[in-house]
Amino acid sequence: MGKRIFSILILTSFLLVSCVDSHRSMKEVVFVMDTIVTLDVRDHANEKLLKKMTDRLMEIDSLMSFSKEESDIYQVNHAKGESVLVDSSTYYVVKKAVEYTQMSGGCFDPSIGRLVALWGIGSDDEHVPSIKEIEEVVETIGLDKISLSEPNSISLMDGTMIDVGAIAKGFAADEMIRIAKEAGVESAIFNLGGNISVLGSKGSDSFRIGIRNPFSESDEYFGIVEVTDTSVVTSGNYERYFIDESGVKYHHILDPFSGYPADNELSGVTVICSSSIKADAFSTALYVMGLEKGLAFIEQMDDMEAIFVTNSRDVYLSTGLQTSFLLCDDSFRIPE
Amino acid sequence: MNMMKRGDYILIIFLLLFAGVLFLHNMNNIQEKGTMVEIRFADEDPIYVSIDQNTTLDLSHGDLVNILCIEDEKVYMLESNCRDQLCVRRGEISLEGESIVCLPHRISIVILGTDKGDIDALSQ
Known part of the structure; x- marks a missing residue:
């Protein structure tokens, strides 16, 4: 009997200890991938796990950076048409990018690397290129310029460059979720420069994600989505832009067909999808498509929902969001 | 029915104290910082x-x-x-x-x- 009590007490002690340890939460802020990343792990957190996450972010950055000379992407872009053996993560991201290009009819396209570099939006060299320069560079864009061969080899037509900057953060967010799940984490929220991924929920509540007001200089939001186990990614014309001498605003979401910043009635598009890399690609693609085509496209997708905000503050929601979106700024309206 | 020996009590007390210390230690980590x-x-x-x-x-x-x-x-x-x-x-x-x-x-x-x-x- 004594032995039994003794065993029970020991077991209880250990359960008490392990139970409390599993509730340990930690938050980490890091600068990586040219942005600020917040890792908020709400249970099962420890230094080792957070270190593993930040190491992975650094690794993805050093593999997929457009400008770092040692990156896979830089090597592929400067191989003059030769095939380059890359890391399996880089290969996966480029392969996904190609898949999303096909799905979006080219509205999202990773082969716009030279176009991005030409405009230089967000860099010290941002400027409006000449029409001739743009026409030349648009010629280097297209899926026929990229060839992938298993396992892990990429070659580009000489002159073409790929830029996976638009989806590398999404991939990194998916990786954070994977690492957290593997460590037994049940609740976490990751913010990669405004690209949000959540794991689980906050106890019995969903996570509340604000959708940035595209017309505000500060972090105001016009609506909230309540989500669990998904990713919320927004692309907008307010993120990175410059204004030329004549007062025209040029933003960073480039239309692969025209070579100019996508010019339509939209000021922002948010995509909600359990795959953050996909949400990242399609927030760009839907922005380029514009409202009408974008709405029609999203309605055909089972695994994605979207919020479109127009320049006149009208908010359009895909069918699956009608009940989970909360408008909280009355200067915006949801048209009937 | 075997009675527990004195050593068992000491061990149990020790383990409970140990658990208590760890509990408090972890509680501190859970608590949020002030503003x-x-x-x-x-x-x-x-x-x-x-x-x-x-x-x-x-x-x-x-x-x-x-x-x-x-x-x-x-x-x-x-x-x-x-x-x-x-x-x-x-x-x-x-x-x-x-x-x-x-x-x-x-x-x-x-x-x-x-x-x-x-x-x-x-x-x-």
């Missing part, structure tokens, strides 16, 4: 300043100028010589989770604490 402002420059360790302390902080590094103000529990970037001026235009922040980021100078300011904002994160 603090976390200031981070690049990959350096962050510094923490209480939000209820009115102060002006010079975060300048070499030629990179950043002046941060904490006033009446509100935080704002008074001055910066960064290219985009987004940090200055960001205006005042006061709620937990709100941040001011000066990407060109690799400075981030985040409010930590218990004053819950209405949202968990901002998609932008």
Whole structure:
């Protein structure tokens, strides 16, 4: 009997200890991938796990950076048409990018690397290129310029460059979720420069994600989505832009067909999808498509929902969001 | 029925104390910090300043100028010589989770604490 009590007490002690340890939460802020990343792990957190996450972010950055000379992407872009053996993560991201290009009819396209570099939006060299320069560079864009061969080899037509900057953060967010799940984490929220991924929920509540007001200089939001186990990614014309001498605003979401910043009635598009890399690609693609085509496209997708905000503050929601979106700024309206 | 020996009691007490100490240790880790402002420059360790302390902080590094103000529990970037001026235009922040980021100078300011904002994160 004594032995039994003794065993029970020991077991209880250990359960008490392990139970409390599993509730340990930690938050980490890091600068990586040219942005600020917040890792908020709400249970099962420890230094080792957070270190593993930040190491992975650094690794993805050093593999997929457009400008770092040692990156896979830089090597592929400067191989003059030769095939380059890359890391399996880089290969996966480029392969996904190609898949999303096909799905979006080219509205999202990773082969716009030279176009991005030409405009230089967000860099010290941002400027409006000449029409001739743009026409030349648009010629280097297209899926026929990229060839992938298993396992892990990429070659580009000489002159073409790929830029996976638009989806590398999404991939990194998916990786954070994977690492957290593997460590037994049940609740976490990751913010990669405004690209949000959540794991689980906050106890019995969903996570509340604000959708940035595209017309505000500060972090105001016009609506909230309540989500669990998904990713919320927004692309907008307010993120990175410059204004030329004549007062025209040029933003960073480039239309692969025209070579100019996508010019339509939209000021922002948010995509909600359990795959953050996909949400990242399609927030760009839907922005380029514009409202009408974008709405029609999203309605055909089972695994994605979207919020479109127009320049006149009208908010359009895909069918699956009608009940989970909360408008909280009355200067915006949801048209009937 | 075997009675427990004295040694068993000692062991049990020891284990319970051990569990208690670990419990308290972990509780401390769970508890949120008071309302603090976390200031981070690049990959350096962050510094923490209480939000209820009115102060002006010079975060300048070499030629990179950043002046941060904490006033009446509100935080704002008074001055910066960064290219985009987004940090200055960001205006005042006061709620937990709100941040001011000066990407060109690799400075981030985040409010930590218990004053819950209405949202968990901002998609932008």
